[in-house]
Amino acid sequence: GAVVSQHPSRVICKSGTSVKIECRSLDFQATTMFWYRQFPKKSLMLMATSNEGSKATYEQGVEKDKFLINHASLTLSTLTVTSAHPEDSSFYICSARFPEAQDSETQYFGPGTRLLVL
Amino acid sequence: DQQVKQNSPSLSVQEGRISILNCDYTNSMFDYFLWYKKYPAEGPTFLISISSIKDKNEDGRFTVFLNKSAKHLSLHIVPSQPGDSAVYFCAATFTGNQFYFGTGTSLTVIP
Numbered sequence: 001g002a003v004v005s006q007h008p009s010r011v012i013c014k015s016g017t018s019v020k021i022e023c024r025s026l027d028f029q030a031t032t033m034f035w036y037r038q039f040p041k042k043s044l045m046l047m048a049t050s051n052e053g054s055k056a057t058y059e060q061g062v063e064k065d066k067f068l069i070n071h072a073s074l075t076l077s078t079l080t081v082t083s084a085h086p087e088d089s090s091f092y093i094c095s096a097r098f099p100e101a102q103d104s105e106t107q108y109f110g111p112g113t114r115l116l117v118l
Numbered sequence: 119d120q121q122v123k124q125n126s127p128s129l130s131v132q133e134g135r136i137s138i139l140n141c142d143y144t145n146s147m148f149d150y151f152l153w154y155k156k157y158p159a160e161g162p163t164f165l166i167s168i169s170s171i172k173d174k175n176e177d178g179r180f181t182v183f184l185n186k187s188a189k190h191l192s193l194h195i196v197p198s199q200p201g202d203s204a205v206y207f208c209a210a211t212f213t214g215n216q217f218y219f220g221t222g223t224s225l226t227v228i229p
């Protein structure tokens with residue numbers, strides 16, 4: 001079955017530095033990927049929709065200059081947290097929409113990346 | 119390979135009847151399981167969870183059952199309401215550091 005991987009699985013960084021998280025679809029081409037952030041009550045907040053070859057669409061309240069998303073290929077999307085601060089510490093999850101069902105909500109999720117900013 | 123599977127991509131149920139959503143997993147190390155509900159263009163919302171030390175957890179109309187020997191998880195919604203129409207994802211985790219999600223089941227509750 002299709003798998004979406006994320007790298008790294010866990011990262012600790014100093015405040016003010018930038019961190020890049022990769023999301024890869026391992027055996028299918030994902031034209032659309034999504035980035036989520038998990039909050040303490042476990043729900044996932046949609047941050048942005050990443051479309052291959054075009055600019056990401058950010059949800060209201062998400063700073064596009066702080067959370068840089070690049071979807072350079074059909075199998076890779078990256079999220080860069082720039083000038084990270086402790087309040088950015090969270091669990092970030094990506095997902096990829098089924099390639100053959102562009103209108104479907106069903107998705108393949110990555111395992112997540114835990115970011116801790118000191 | 120997918121460690122958490124939802125083999126039914128869609129399900130239709132009459133209002134008032136029971137909805138049963140199923141989820142299978144392969145990794146016996148998972149110790150915590152969750153169900154999420156997702157509306158279009160939103161992030162998945164946490165619905166209900168269960169620890170591996172239990173076999174049932176109930177919250178209002180929602181009940182999650184865990185069968186560890188079969189590595190099977192199910193979510194029961196009784197009675198089903200039109201507002202329950204959404205995509206439901208199951209997820210599993212161990213150590214709480216990584217989540218493994220199923221691919222989702224789209225539930226339609228017919229009025």
